[in-house]
Amino acid sequence: MKKLLLAFSLLLFTVTAFSQENTTSNSDEDALFIREIYDAALLKGRAYDWLNYMTNQIGGRLSGSPQAASAVEYTRQMMDTMGMDVTLQPCIVPHWVRGNKEQARVVNSKSMGTVELDVLALGNSVGTSDYGITAPVIEVKSLQEVMDLGKEGVSGKIVFYNRPMDATQVKTFNAYGGAADQRVHGAAVAANYGAIGAIVRSLTLRTDDIPHTGSTVYNQLNEGVEPIPVVAVSTMDADLLSDIIENDKEVDLFFRTNCQMLKPEPSYNVIGEIKGSEFPNEIILIGGHLDSWDVATGAHDDGAGCAHSMDVYQVLKRLNYQPKRTIRVVMFMNEENGLAGAKEYARVSNEKNEYHLTAIESDRGGFSPRGFTMQAKPDVFPIKSKKVIKWLPLLRPYGLELEKGGSGADVSPLKSQGGLLFGLNPDSQRYFDYHHTPIDVWDAVNKRELQLGVAAITSLVYLIDKYGL
Amino acid sequence: MKKLLLAFSLLLFTVTAFSQENTTSNSDEDALFIREIYDAALLKGRAYDWLNYMTNQIGGRLSGSPQAASAVEYTRQMMDTMGMDVTLQPCIVPHWVRGNKEQARVVNSKSMGTVELDVLALGNSVGTSDYGITAPVIEVKSLQEVMDLGKEGVSGKIVFYNRPMDATQVKTFNAYGGAADQRVHGAAVAANYGAIGAIVRSLTLRTDDIPHTGSTVYNQLNEGVEPIPVVAVSTMDADLLSDIIENDKEVDLFFRTNCQMLKPEPSYNVIGEIKGSEFPNEIILIGGHLDSWDVATGAHDDGAGCAHSMDVYQVLKRLNYQPKRTIRVVMFMNEENGLAGAKEYARVSNEKNEYHLTAIESDRGGFSPRGFTMQAKPDVFPIKSKKVIKWLPLLRPYGLELEKGGSGADVSPLKSQGGLLFGLNPDSQRYFDYHHTPIDVWDAVNKRELQLGVAAITSLVYLIDKYGL
Numbered sequence: 052m053k054k055l056l057l058a059f060s061l062l063l064f065t066v067t068a069f070s071q072e073n074t075t076s077n078s079d080e081d082a083l084f085i086r087e088i089y090d091a092a093l094l095k096g097r098a099y100d101w102l103n104y105m106t107n108q109i110g111g112r113l114s115g116s117p118q119a120a121s122a123v124e125y126t127r128q129m130m131d132t133m134g135m136d137v138t139l140q141p142c143i144v145p146h147w148v149r150g151n152k153e154q155a156r157v158v159n160s161k162s163m164g165t166v167e168l169d170v171l172a173l174g175n176s177v178g179t180s181d182y183g184i185t186a187p188v189i190e191v192k193s194l195q196e197v198m199d200l201g202k203e204g205v206s207g208k209i210v211f212y213n214r215p216m217d218a219t220q221v222k223t224f225n226a227y228g229g230a231a232d233q234r235v236h237g238a239a240v241a242a243n244y245g246a247i248g249a250i251v252r253s254l255t256l257r258t259d260d261i262p263h264t265g266s267t268v269y270n271q272l273n274e275g276v277e278p279i280p281v282v283a284v285s286t287m288d289a290d291l292l293s294d295i296i297e298n299d300k301e302v303d304l305f306f307r308t309n310c311q312m313l314k315p316e317p318s319y320n321v322i323g324e325i326k327g328s329e330f331p332n333e334i335i336l337i338g339g340h341l342d343s344w345d346v347a348t349g350a351h352d353d354g355a356g357c358a359h360s361m362d363v364y365q366v367l368k369r370l371n372y373q374p375k376r377t378i379r380v381v382m383f384m385n386e387e388n389g390l391a392g393a394k395e396y397a398r399v400s401n402e403k404n405e406y407h408l409t410a411i412e413s414d415r416g417g418f419s420p421r422g423f424t425m426q427a428k429p430d431v432f433p434i435k436s437k438k439v440i441k442w443l444p445l446l447r448p449y450g451l452e453l454e455k456g457g458s459g460a461d462v463s464p465l466k467s468q469g470g471l472l473f474g475l476n477p478d479s480q481r482y483f484d485y486h487h488t489p490i491d492v493w494d495a496v497n498k499r500e501l502q503l504g505v506a507a508i509t510s511l512v513y514l515i516d517k518y519g520l
Numbered sequence: 521m522k523k524l525l526l527a528f529s530l531l532l533f534t535v536t537a538f539s540q541e542n543t544t545s546n547s548d549e550d551a552l553f554i555r556e557i558y559d560a561a562l563l564k565g566r567a568y569d570w571l572n573y574m575t576n577q578i579g580g581r582l583s584g585s586p587q588a589a590s591a592v593e594y595t596r597q598m599m600d601t602m603g604m605d606v607t608l609q610p611c612i613v614p615h616w617v618r619g620n621k622e623q624a625r626v627v628n629s630k631s632m633g634t635v636e637l638d639v640l641a642l643g644n645s646v647g648t649s650d651y652g653i654t655a656p657v658i659e660v661k662s663l664q665e666v667m668d669l670g671k672e673g674v675s676g677k678i679v680f681y682n683r684p685m686d687a688t689q690v691k692t693f694n695a696y697g698g699a700a701d702q703r704v705h706g707a708a709v710a711a712n713y714g715a716i717g718a719i720v721r722s723l724t725l726r727t728d729d730i731p732h733t734g735s736t737v738y739n740q741l742n743e744g745v746e747p748i749p750v751v752a753v754s755t756m757d758a759d760l761l762s763d764i765i766e767n768d769k770e771v772d773l774f775f776r777t778n779c780q781m782l783k784p785e786p787s788y789n790v791i792g793e794i795k796g797s798e799f800p801n802e803i804i805l806i807g808g809h810l811d812s813w814d815v816a817t818g819a820h821d822d823g824a825g826c827a828h829s830m831d832v833y834q835v836l837k838r839l840n841y842q843p844k845r846t847i848r849v850v851m852f853m854n855e856e857n858g859l860a861g862a863k864e865y866a867r868v869s870n871e872k873n874e875y876h877l878t879a880i881e882s883d884r885g886g887f888s889p890r891g892f893t894m895q896a897k898p899d900v901f902p903i904k905s906k907k908v909i910k911w912l913p914l915l916r917p918y919g920l921e922l923e924k925g926g927s928g929a930d931v932s933p934l935k936s937q938g939g940l941l942f943g944l945n946p947d948s949q950r951y952f953d954y955h956h957t958p959i960d961v962w963d964a965v966n967k968r969e970l971q972l973g974v975a976a977i978t979s980l981v982y983l984i985d986k987y988g989l
Contacts, residue, residue, distance in 0.1 A: 090688045
């Protein structure tokens with residue numbers, strides 16, 4: 052019921068705000084300009100071609116890799132060509148490499164013999180020795196279960212985290228959020244109790260044979276505890292492994308990885324800027340992240356967000372729109388395994404006493420847009436979001452709604468500057484089918500859906516630039 | 521501005537209605553039950569498996585084909601197994617067959633020589649002779665242009681209709697509606713002016729090498745004029761042909777088809793029914809169409825709608841819901857090229873003085889649902905739609921909106937009975953990528969998106985059954 056009342060109050064609020072202020076002739080002008088934005092994005096958008104280059108010509112763009120450097124140079128050139136002032140903002144990124152193809156198998160199943168499993172090392176993971184590791188495997192459904200088992204139950208074993216994403220969540224990012232602790236902290240927690248390795252069910256709602264990589268971190272390791280290697284296993288093989296464990300009770304698992312963390316490398320955020328004509332100190336940021344996983348070509352995650360962001364400016368320029376406020380298009384580096392670029396961007400921005408009126412991130416894929424999530428500091432959220440909700444009648448004809456929620460990992464550090472931050476909110480049903488896998492490719496992105504994302508963000512940028520927040 | 525005002529009045533209306541009537545404790549109960557519907561559809565839905573069978577085991581189900589008969593028997597069994605009273609309602613359907621693979625080529629381009637084109641005969645089309653037809657080709661953008669050219673410009677030629685779907689339409693069905701007259705009536709209109717054949721740009725927003733078939737009709741032929749053969753050409757080859765015509769001015773086109781219309785065949789609508797406990801004379805119909813094109817396996821069009829419709833009942837039964845009104849799940853036959861099933865269903869229903877309180881059709885694919893369109897006779901629309909808009913706060917948390925618009929070709933004849941009709945409204949961006957082509961396959965349907973469609977329809981059926989209209 053709480054949700055219903057919220058929905059109701061949002062509606063009431065919308066109507067009130069709209070009837071008070073938005074029935075001026077500006078609405079006509081705005082509706083017409085937004086229509087022009089959609090026409091330009093759908094007919095003359097460049098996002099899909101840029102994404103083609105980033106995925107099919109450059110490929111996977113893991114931080115510290117030659118491909119990441121190539122993506123920096125490519126997007127620098129594209130923004131420079133459009134006449135933006137482009138700077139490369141240095142940052143130091145972790146440099147993790149996967150090494151040889153991973154191997155994993157059940158070695159002594161009484162019922163099934165030797166069973167090969169589809170796995171991928173998790174990003175940042177340490178590797179096994181050349182001989183791999185072999186140990187009894189125990190299945191758990193949570194970090195808590197490992198803590199409850201304690202050293203007695205876990206020591207010397209490989210911990211198999213197998214809590215699936217909750218399929219009843221209509222918003223798949225909520226399902227992801229409810230299961231990701233296993234991938235992020237599972238290895239460290241298991242290590243604290245003496246485990247020698249971990250294997251994690253892939254974070255997807257599909258049942259298939261594709262393992263999903265992603266970041267693991269060791270910051271929860273107890274003092275003196277060494278990190279242990281960890282791999283993700285496909286959902287089909289997670290189900291199979293679970294069945295084998297249930298049948299056989301005692302099962303040994305083998306896996307071998309030779310991934311490693313090399314020394315940090317210099318890299319860059321790519322920042323394209325056009326100074327505002329009236330309020331140059333009010334910054335409107337639009338961004339995505341350049342880096343992707345190595346095994347993916349990073350089409351939805353987050354080539355789409357980079358292509359969206361650059362195309363927003365391309366569309367405004369094509370329509371001869373002169374921004375009153377400063378437009379800054381940012382390609383962030385290292386979202387996937389460290390956020391080095393986002394941290395450095397926020398640090399420098401705060402040092403310069405900049406004010407980001409807004410920062411809009413696209414990092415939920417290139418699917419059909421359904422609106423935006425909004426976040427801000429509690430003291431400014433009600434006033435600023437009210438202004439935006441007033442614009443709903445201009446956005447709803449394009450299927451866009453507004454809701455409270457996170458913006459994006461790269462821009463959320465800017466919240467402290469007091470602006471209103473947004474995340475593009477595309478349809479989320481297919482996102483985790485592709486996320487951090489080799490099938491996150493250009494062909495999985497629909498051209499029109501990508502273009503509609505550009506148009507949605509551009510429309511919001513136009514309204515914010517024109518009316519402020 | 522008119523659209524803005526409409527949006528505004530809808531909002532105001534919603535709020536008023538909601539605050540007046542919907543703050544009773546029923547809302548809590550309804551919200552909980554709708555949550556149960558979503559859980560059941562997402563965890564225990566059968567739609568995806570049924571769709572797998574219909575597409576991968578049965579295949580293309582063109583009216584009059586053995587596969588269409590197989591689909592009748594399959595869905596009869598599925599509904600019978602669920603305990604519905606199933607009847608086969610006879611209807612007589614056209615029986616068109618494609619014959620050998622079509623051939624088409626430019627035969628005398630000065631610049632490019634002989635150029636093969638990807639084509640498919642349009643459904644219902646007559647074939648060429650075994651030798652095919654060869655004639656000068658002229659490009660037009662509309663039926664009107666053919667009329668303007670007259671016999672002098674058209675006689676003895678092949679008319680090439682090449683007006684693309686309008687990419688600036690955010691709702692792709694509007695873009696389809698704006699271009700489909702070329703496919704439906706282009707051959708007949710060209711024949712009236714002496715053309716000997718027609719070739720039509722495929723109805724899709726993509727540029728690719730896949731021709732899209734679909735229905736053509738000859739009911740606009742003048743008296744004494746013979747029908748002429750017509751094919752659809754892929755958008756890439758349409759662009760190429762247009763370029764060749766522009767360069768060469770005089771170009772001859774050859775194409776050969778040996779499709780033909782055989783004698784009509786008996787077939788069936790499949791009707792599953794559960795009598796309502798309180799108002800058995802108020803019928804709630806949920807339906808899709810069983811037939812598809814021969815070259816497609818008809819996954820989105822309209823296997824998805826059939827699977828949706830049967831699964832709505834499966835979900836209600838799983839939740840032990842006892843309908844107060846009569847639930848009727850209908851698999852219509854022959855939507856694609858004649859609507860024989862829909863016409864017969866409406867005829868029999870009217871003859872029996874039945875009353876369809878509502879009829880909900882799913883025939884826009886198995887994509888992520890965004891709501892419903894509603895239609896009714898003008899005298900009842902305001903009252904009945906008002907009741908439904910009151911339910912928006914229960915539907916919006918699932919991303920569902922309501923708008924005025926058509927229901928579906930199979931159920932719209934029931935409008936005369938005075939009920940409120942609905943069409944499921946999934947995201948439309950990808951629909952015409954697959955429509956009437958060999959790539960409209962099971963893999964192109966996302967399991968969760970299909971399941972969410974089931975949940976959306978079931979939620980609406982629940983509210984209508986509980987509260988009436």
